[in-house]
Amino acid sequence: MKFLLQDVRMETSFLTENNFTYGTATKNVTIAVENGIITDIFEKNHAINSSGYTIVNGQNALILPQLREMHIHFDKSKLGLPWSPIEPAKNRVERFTKEFSYLEKAPLDFSNRMKNLINLELDSGVTHFRSHIDIHPLVGQRYLEAAQEVLINYQDKLDYELVAFPQHGLILSNAYGEMKNALQNGANLVGGVDPISIDNNLEQSLNQTFNLATEFDVPIDYHLHERGDAARKAFNKIVTLTEETKWQDKVTISHAYGLRDLDSMERAELLSRLADNQITIISSIPLNFVIPPLTELKKAGVKTLIGCDNIYDCWSPFGNGDVIDKLNRYAEIFDLTSQKDLTESLELVTGKKIITPSGWLKIGMPASFTLVNASSTAEFVARKVPVAASYFKGNKVK
Template sequence: MTTVRAVRPWGGDLSDVDLADGRISAIRPHTPGSSPPADVVEGRGRLLVPSFADVHVHLDSTRLGLPFRPHTASPGIWNMVLNDRQHWRDAEWPVAQRATHTLGMMVARGTTRVRSYAQIDADCGLERFEAVLAARDAHADRCDVEIIAFPQAGLLREDGVVPLIEEALRGGAAVMGGIDPCLLDRDPVRHLDIVFGLAERHQVPVDIHLHEPGELGVYSTDLILERTRACGMQGKVTISHGYALGGVSEATTRRLLDEFAELDVAMATVAPSVDTAIPVDRLTAAGVRVGLGEDGQRDYWSPYGNADMLDRTWQLAFTHRYRADELVEHCLAVASSGGASILDPAAPRLRSTADRPGLTVGDPAELLLLDGDTVTAAVMDRGADRTVIHAGRVVADALELR
């Protein structure tokens, strides 16, 4: 047994927290002056929160750890795909080394649960998927990683992609990916038939990138919902991004929220600076699971990203214009417990903006100690005095891996 001593769960009273068999086994008031147990993690009065769950990251495209390069991509998904193709093989490190380095940075900053995309297309074949597999294996004792077989360039524009996706699903990918059925592949029915068909065949969940604007995004979403219902895949589908679904009519947004809740379709956001996304407080209030991710990290798509989900939590609060403590803290709950419920639909879910799950007896010992007077202060200050616990064991401290 390990005791995390003198911590403040979600900013509450000073407590001692016992961990056993990878779970929280007891929480009790801290007694000053008591003799520490043999195996103790000193909390020093820091906050205790669930560790981060990054449910939307592209480990196969990162350039963290390498010299900064100018951004060269022009707007548009296909243009960015082509820009990435032109440059990714010329990086100073091979993909596996970059992915492994970035995943280590993520763990050191507090992330112990990850869902990463692995690009599979006619250009890279399975090379980038295998690199993410290598990163997952290198940090297997520090974090849990789900890999998405992701057709970044579409399933239909180029020959040979679907067999590669299926090979990845047989070789360790845990999620079937899809992307912009109308804008990219221009055949939404066939695209989604393949996505859901492969998911059913391999008994894996679905995660679909949706950048499509306005009513086009609603059209694709309705097709996704239709297939979710027809295939009996309630609780197994995530829509990532969905930038435009809060920018249509209020009646349409309300209908979508109700159907997401009915079919248990989750949403993953990367905290974009747009006014057309559905706010996370509305998703939570409607009963929709919602999580946060970092997307690409200083790659050939974007110069942003630094492997720190606490920074991305700040961004989520900032782009939502949240100021009240409850809403800022809710952003951290989304970044931790919210994402965890996407990875495991049986995990505790956020039920309101005041809900703070993940730190009760029986919960997984996926924990993060942070410095800060309050949770909101920790989000604002984003300090370096952090201790990261995975499966009941310290895996990083002061931003360094153990």
């Protein structure tokens, strides 16, 4: 499709008076899109030859980057099933054992539950997904194959990353062989979970994880719920292996609860090592004391991102599939109330800085972006203004 998106606003700078930032300046632009790529950006009153273009009126909306869901589980959703509360479980092992039994017997099949989850998030404006897919001998490649089959029907609406995730423990469930199969079959990342409290073997579990990553040349997204001394050991081992394998900018640690258990000096030292090795932290913004110190991480130069994680599954009855709701929660928890802080927070769900000298929107980039009827990014985040429209590679999704 070849079209001109007219009358949209881009933020260009912060507006400040007497050291108080009270808003952002914007400029009105027209964006030319062809074959899913931004081919030109025109400022207001610039003469444009519109011959051959379909005209789309942006109605003075604010244009923002593509919204990204960086932590989801396509295979775990109960959306579309009758209400059922969360069963009690003594520990994570009992929880995922019960979960597997429940999902195998669920009266709504994997594909339809996954579609319900994707459609829920598309409706909130998300067009990029990173999903963890359970891989272990009991399920083999079934969940991965089912997810890939569903995603064929969404090629014009979203892009995605699939993480081969040994939920039942890489060592505990003897999943190494199935993990190799998953990476050969199209999984994009290696996952992992709790090398001490689940696998009970820090060295073997993490060594095998990095072996898989380096053999298949893929990034890592590791779920780390470890606490106290176990967290200390796991973080140090992950950083050390990142250094040894030169896997900088290819490692993510999700959850990272144990950062809260380190004293300030030890934490500062670890955060410096995380930043030096370009290790990313992803949080689902839990409403309790285990939430990692995300503002500390950002100040230390550690890349931080947000994902929804549980959306009505066997682990939690909550979740609405709206990453801006999670971002709003993050801003409120960490008391980010200024125009600048709220604006810069959007990077956690887009991966892009909004206000830069040359602007975030570039000629040649995919035409994947978001339109909102808000005066600024700060208002969008703080007031949870609904997404008016989302585009993925030139296709209007919402």
